[in-house]
Amino acid sequence: MIYTVTLNPAIDYNMSFAQIKPGEVNRSSGEYINYGGKGINVSAVLAQLGVKSSALGFIAGGTGDELEKGVREMGVSCDFVRLTRGMTRINVKLHSDVDTDLNANGPDIDEDALDELLTKTDKMRDGDTVVLAGSVPASLPRDIYVRIARRISDRDIRLAVDAEKELLTSILPYRPFVVKPNTDELSGIFGRKLTDINDVSECASELRKMGAKNVLVSMGSGGALLLDEDGKKHFRAAFIGTAVNTVGAGDSMLAGFLAGADKGYDYALLLGTAAGGAAAFSEGLADKEDIDALINSLP
Numbered sequence: 439m440i441y442t443v444t445l446n447p448a449i450d451y452n453m454s455f456a457q458i459k460p461g462e463v464n465r466s467s468g469e470y471i472n473y474g475g476k477g478i479n480v481s482a483v484l485a486q487l488g489v490k491s492s493a494l495g496f497i498a499g500g501t502g503d504e505l506e507k508g509v510r511e512m513g514v515s516c517d518f519v520r521l522t523r524g525m526t527r528i529n530v531k532l533h534s535d536v537d538t539d540l541n542a543n544g545p546d547i548d549e550d551a552l553d554e555l556l557t558k559t560d561k562m563r564d565g566d567t568v569v570l571a572g573s574v575p576a577s578l579p580r581d582i583y584v585r586i587a588r589r590i591s592d593r594d595i596r597l598a599v600d601a602e603k604e605l606l607t608s609i610l611p612y613r614p615f616v617v618k619p620n621t622d623e624l625s626g627i628f629g630r631k632l633t634d635i636n637d638v639s640e641c642a643s644e645l646r647k648m649g650a651k652n653v654l655v656s657m658g659s660g661g662a663l664l665l666d667e668d669g670k671k672h673f674r675a676a677f678i679g680t681a682v683n684t685v686g687a688g689d690s691m692l693a694g695f696l697a698g699a700d701k702g703y704d705y706a707l708l709l710g711t712a713a714g715g716a717a718a719f720s721e722g723l724a725d726k727e728d729i730d731a732l733i734n735s736l737p
């Protein structure tokens with residue numbers, strides 16, 4: 439089983455406007471909802487690829503019920519910790535000539551709820567995968583990902599980490615199966631400018647030395663570089679298309695990589711790149727039809 443962890447999931451309420459006039463009543467020309475957070479995004483794309491996963495994390499209040507319903511409807515099973523106070527956040531996304539995001543903080547998560555989440559990891563078994571993706575809300579200890587990694591370290595569980603700076607580096611001693619920084623995140627980790635693929639490769643190699651088995655660096659329309667667990671380097675160019683909304687391309691890529699990993703790393707990188715591209719070329723995340731179409735378009 440693949441478990442994804444989303445500490446601060448959100449209902450994204452998207453509204454489109456021809457023009458937004460601040461200080462006035464603006465009427466939207468269309469609305470849609472996304473149920474999200476990075477771990478949930480990974481679960482959603484895994485479901486598209488026919489891979490079962492279970493979404494973990496924290497939800498609260500009526501918006502939490504709605505989020506869980508939405509996630510289940512995407513074909514993902516849920517095992518969220520339910521907080522007794524507060525509500526799952528609603529982020530408002532305004533789409534116009536420029537996009538504006540109004541992101542909420544989300545509910546406070548207390549020690550009891552944190553313990554409940556950690557206890558849920560006890561049912562994970564050898565061969566399972568845990569995806570730790572996204573930032574950590576202010577009410578949780580910064581080392582929450584390390585606590586999870588430590589708690590499962592007695593079993594042969596694969597860790598996949600998509601997070602920034604020390605959230606990612608602190609997991610390296612636990613030998614994660616894969617880490618997926620984008621170039622900005624990689625540059626932030628090493629505090630150096632990455633000017634070409636050699637620089638990217640050097641930093642990726644450093645992350646392997648620090649403990650990561652596979653390092654997958656996504657470079658947006660520049661494609662992706664994978665240093666696999668044998669130290670072999672794989673590069674794949676991005677698919678060519680018109681970028682519509684690249685948010686979630688990285689989450690889609692990680693899902694593709696995990697879904698393909700047992701068929702060899704070239705295939706995992708291909709499936710990851712196709713999922714990333716399918717996400718970038720569409721309004722939402724990657725769906726199966728679009729991923730297949732990209733793979734079938736290859737000579």
Ligand SMILES: Nc1ncnc2c1ncn2[C@@H]1O[C@H](COP(=O)(O)OP(=O)(O)OP(=O)(O)O)[C@@H](O)[C@H]1O
Pocket residue numbers: 619620621655656657658659660661662675676677678679681684685686687688689690691710711712713714715718
């Ligand atoms: N404009 C694009 N055209 C083609 N492919 C793209 C484009 N943007 C992203 N991709 C594909 O998706 C992969 C992941 O994208 P990116 O590097 O932007 O991830 P990210 O920055 O982690 O995104 P996010 O955190 O928003 O999910 C890329 O390696 C590439 O294969």
Ligand SMILES: [Mg+2]
Pocket residue numbers: 600620688689
């Ligand atoms: Mg990302």
